[in-house]
Amino acid sequence: xxxxxxxxxxxxxxxxxxxxxxxxxxxxxxxxxxxxxxxxxxxxxxxxxxxxxxxxxxxxxxxxxxxxxxxxxxxxxxxxxxxxxxxxxxxxxxxxxxxxxxxxxxxxxxxxxxxxxxxxxxxxxxxxxxxxxxxxxxxxxxxxxxxxxxxxxxxxxxx
Amino acid sequence: xxxxxxxxxxxxxxxxxxxxxxxxxxxxxxxxxxxxxxxxxxxxxxxxxxxxxxxxxxxxxxxxxxxxxxxxxxxxxxxxxxxxxxxxxxxxxxxxxxxxxxxxx
Numbered sequence: 001x002x003x004x005x006x007x008x009x010x011x012x013x014x015x016x017x018x019x020x021x022x023x024x025x026x027x028x029x030x031x032x033x034x035x036x037x038x039x040x041x042x043x044x045x046x047x048x049x050x051x052x053x054x055x056x057x058x059x060x061x062x063x064x065x066x067x068x069x070x071x072x073x074x075x076x077x078x079x080x081x082x083x084x085x086x087x088x089x090x091x092x093x094x095x096x097x098x099x100x101x102x103x104x105x106x107x108x109x110x111x112x113x114x115x116x117x118x119x120x121x122x123x124x125x126x127x128x129x130x131x132x133x134x135x136x137x138x139x140x141x142x143x144x145x146x147x148x149x150x151x152x153x154x155x156x157x158x159x
Numbered sequence: 160x161x162x163x164x165x166x167x168x169x170x171x172x173x174x175x176x177x178x179x180x181x182x183x184x185x186x187x188x189x190x191x192x193x194x195x196x197x198x199x200x201x202x203x204x205x206x207x208x209x210x211x212x213x214x215x216x217x218x219x220x221x222x223x224x225x226x227x228x229x230x231x232x233x234x235x236x237x238x239x240x241x242x243x244x245x246x247x248x249x250x251x252x253x254x255x256x257x258x259x260x261x262x263x264x
Contacts, residue, residue, distance in 0.1 A: 072226035096224055100196060104224030112216045112236055114176035119232035123189075123224050154226075 034127065034147070037097040044095055044102035045131075052141050054133060059144035061132040070124040070154035079116035079134040079142065083109075089116040091135040098128035123154035160255050161185055165245060167259040171237035179209070180232040183247050183255060189223035204229055204249045211261070212241030237263045 045054070062076040081089045088111045094104040107118045116134065124130070127150045133143040163183040171177045183204065190201035201223065209217040216235050235243075244258040 072228075074230070076232075094224075099224050100191060101222050101224055103222050105222055106220040107231075107233070108218040108220075109233070110216055112211070112214075112238075113234050114236035115234045117178075117232075117234050119180075119230075120219075121226035121228075121230045123226050 034129070035098060037129070038102065040100075041095060041097045041102040045133075048093060048095075048133060048135075049141060052139065054141040054143050056143055056145075058142040059132050059134050061130065061144040061146045063130055063146035063148050065148065067124055067148045067150045069152045070126070070150040071152070072121045072154075073124050073148060073150075074119065074121045075130065075132075075146075076119040077117065077132045077134075077144075081116040081134075081136065083111050083113055083116055085111050086137070088113075088137045089134050090137050092116070092118055093131075093133040093135065094120075094122065095131040095133060096122075096124065096128060097130070099123070099125045104130075124148055124150045126150055126153055161247070161253070163245065163247070163255055163257040165243070165257055165259050167243055167261055170262045170264060173237060173263055175237045176234050177237055177261065178232060178234050179243065180230070181207075181209075181245055181257075182228055182230045183245075183257075184228050185247070185249065187221075187223065187225060187227045187229060191223070200250075202250045204247045206248045207231065208246050209233075210242075210244045210246075211235055212239055216243075237261060239263055 058080045060078040067073040077092055079089045089109050092107045095102050096104050104122050129145045129147050131145045161184050166180040168177050185204050188202040190197045190199055192198045204221055207219040217233050240263045242258045242260050247255045
């Protein structure tokens, strides 16, 4: 009886390990060996930068680390800005590295916002990095990026 | 006109930063199907503008990467009692407007 129990436990452990294995592989894949950014993304980024440097600071992008359904992923963007007439965020751009269209949306703010904040729901075609790029009233560009592991892909209607 | 929901506080103090949320029912048809890109006509809401007491305070350009039933949240500084008016426009030029009054005593 004891031996049988141990065997059962081992069998369960093996089963559990085999169930967990794909998840571990997926997580490992998503980090360094993730697909390189698409040519479309790089082009959209170049057009947006228009020769300006995009610095990584001042922007916070809150994106779920794991998106069960890529058809609707809610994100939040905050930018450190006094939001005065002289110094405010003019536009927040959301860019995707892997969607069929790199630019997801643009949000135009005014000093009347009081706070540089926007939240929306996006579609993610696959596991990827999303970038939030803030364009300030002085023309400077600041960004944050975040990765989301997508379980169900989006971007195909009815799919 | 499509069903839309807006969340705005009923009242706020002068200078208070209030959060505004809005959601509109729209399928946001990307035009991409299993058969490939642009295999059906695109029909998305491409623009949302928001005015407060007649002046524009927020504008969004949506691309097909925005989820169906587009949702946005943002903030504004309460100044005077006035209407906050949302206007959504889609690819078929269908326009939906919805408004809430923010009272600033």
